[in-house]
Amino acid sequence: MSTKDIREMSEVEIAKKLRDTRDAQVNLRMRKQTGQVEHPHEFTQMRREIARLETILKEKKLAVATA
Numbered sequence: 001m002s003t004k005d006i007r008e009m010s011e012v013e014i015a016k017k018l019r020d021t022r023d024a025q026v027n028l029r030m031r032k033q034t035g036q037v038e039h040p041h042e043f044t045q046m047r048r049e050i051a052r053l054e055t056i057l058k059e060k061k062l063a064v065a066t067a
Helices: 003-008 011-033 041-066
Strands: none
Touching: 003 041, 011 041
């Protein structure tokens, strides 16, 4: 998901996407422990997407607080 797409989402939608992505990350970790991960680069992609979501969510919250 691109940054532009995330910025167009509401705070509630971003929070839901963040929760879903974190759940997917936990599932990926579990699959890693059992040796079922075929694409190890998914860990990096998920970490970056979580960071992107958190950053934009914080920016939106700060914009509302200052307005």
